[in-house]
Amino acid sequence: MGGARGYANIAAMNDKPAMKPATVAAQALGWIDESTKAVVPPLHPSSTFVRDPDNQFRSGRVYARADNPTFDQAEAVLAALENGAGAALFASGMAAATAVFLSLKPGDHVVISRVMYWSLRNWLLGFATDWGLKVEIVDTTDLAALKTAMRPGQTALVWIETPGNPTLAVSDIAVAAEIAHAAGARLAVDSTVATPVFTRPLELGADIVMHSATKYLNGHSDIIAGALVTRLCDAHWEKIRAIRVQLGGVLGTFEAWLLLRGMRTLFPRVRAAAASAMAIAQHFRGHPLVADVLYPGLSNFPGHEVAARQMTGGFGGLLSLRVKGGERAAIATAANVKIWKRATSLGGVESLVEHRASVEGADSPAPPDLLRLSTGIEETSDLIDDLEAALSAAHS
Numbered sequence: 084m085g086g087a088r089g090y091a092n093i094a095a096m097n098d099k100p101a102m103k104p105a106t107v108a109a110q111a112l113g114w115i116d117e118s119t120k121a122v123v124p125p126l127h128p129s130s131t132f133v134r135d136p137d138n139q140f141r142s143g144r145v146y147a148r149a150d151n152p153t154f155d156q157a158e159a160v161l162a163a164l165e166n167g168a169g170a171a172l173f174a175s176g177m178a179a180a181t182a183v184f185l186s187l188k189p190g191d192h193v194v195i196s197r198v199m200y201w202s203l204r205n206w207l208l209g210f211a212t213d214w215g216l217k218v219e220i221v222d223t224t225d226l227a228a229l230k231t232a233m234r235p236g237q238t239a240l241v242w243i244e245t246p247g248n249p250t251l252a253v254s255d256i257a258v259a260a261e262i263a264h265a266a267g268a269r270l271a272v273d274s275t276v277a278t279p280v281f282t283r284p285l286e287l288g289a290d291i292v293m294h295s296a297t298k299y300l301n302g303h304s305d306i307i308a309g310a311l312v313t314r315l316c317d318a319h320w321e322k323i324r325a326i327r328v329q330l331g332g333v334l335g336t337f338e339a340w341l342l343l344r345g346m347r348t349l350f351p352r353v354r355a356a357a358a359s360a361m362a363i364a365q366h367f368r369g370h371p372l373v374a375d376v377l378y379p380g381l382s383n384f385p386g387h388e389v390a391a392r393q394m395t396g397g398f399g400g401l402l403s404l405r406v407k408g409g410e411r412a413a414i415a416t417a418a419n420v421k422i423w424k425r426a427t428s429l430g431g432v433e434s435l436v437e438h439r440a441s442v443e444g445a446d447s448p449a450p451p452d453l454l455r456l457s458t459g460i461e462e463t464s465d466l467i468d469d470l471e472a473a474l475s476a477a478h479s
């Protein structure tokens with residue numbers, strides 16, 4: 084079952100009042116090790132598990148490529164935060180995402196967001212297309228375009244990323260789910276940027292949620308990890324879990340343990356990052372050296388209305404600035420920061436800046452003047468002052 088199985092082994096807080104998501108995360112579901120009374124779970128590095136004398140595996144464990152007890156609590160916490168029926172950890176966000184597409188059949192039609200993680204888009208247009216998927220890129224912020232793209236009976240999956248990285252394009256999850264379901268397709272949502280702190284896609288009708296757990300879920304830039312959460316533990320979910328076992332894209336034991344530790348501080352980290360992102364967006368809106376600020380929290384941002392409906396409590400820690408003076412000025416601004424780190428990725432406690440067009444290449448929807456900013460949890464005024472100084476230096 085994944086995630087659900089974990090609950091059986093965890094002294095879940097059955098006798099405690101219902102907890103809000105922030106409490107679930109901070110207490111990691113309130114697990115206590117009954118043998119030691121420890122509030123932090125042990126690591127289980129064992130790759131294999133002993134068979135009973137009568138040839139059975141009553142522990143339910145056979146081999147750690149199939150299953151690892153260290154995953155249980157992290158999967159259960161994530162399933163609870165997303166209000167899903169089960170969760171599965173993977174070796175990376177890419178391992179999680181590709182497992183969803185590999186659970187389809189060659190010949191299936193899939194619709195994907197125009198703005199999405201570039202490396203996954205490249206895999207879909209390369210390997211997955213060669214393998215037989217019919218991949219169609221659609222601007223999923225345009226619901227009429229999404230509806231037109233659907234091929235009832237052939238479209239197996241709609242994949243949206245919202246807010247979409249790096250232009251923060253916002254897709255309407257609830258309506259996308261209706262459109263997908265009407266055509267007999269599933270809806271999967273890459274919710275890495277939104278996090279369960281701000282959006283719960285399964286409650287809006289999505290079938291699967293995907294996270295690059297490398298980012299906010301872990302939050303400390305010290306592991307690569309991925310996760311899927313499902314609305315139903317059905318045959319399709321079992322197929323996805325079988326792909327994890329067969330392809331072997333399993334998370335390491337220590338990474339799973341670190342991920343659980345990271346998730347315990349998810350809410351305060353992500354709320355702080357989002358508050359900073361909002362302050363930075365407001366500060367640089369209308370700035371003489373900035374052509375545009377892309378952030379779903381700004382009332383003039385095209386996706387703001389939908390974001391305000393489906394994101395609760397904040398708009399995330401990712402934003403992009405379009406720097407006046409084009410590509411040269413954008414790259415020079417990144418070159419001049421002293422506190423922000425020039426690095427790829429997002430969702431860590433340290434703030435990162437990146438010129439995305441340089442990374443994504445010719446087919447990227449990232450304009451050449453765009454700098455993607457991932458705010459961390461530093462003092463907001465330090466981040467603003469550093470960007471101000473870098474912009475001035477780039478234009479001097």
Ligand SMILES: Cc1ncc(COP(=O)(O)O)c(C=O)c1O
Pocket residue numbers: 175176177178200203244248273275276294295296297307308309428
């Ligand atoms: C939105 C999004 N989805 C998926 C991924 C892929 O995750 P990973 O790098 O953990 O494989 C990334 C990585 O940058 C991402 O930003």
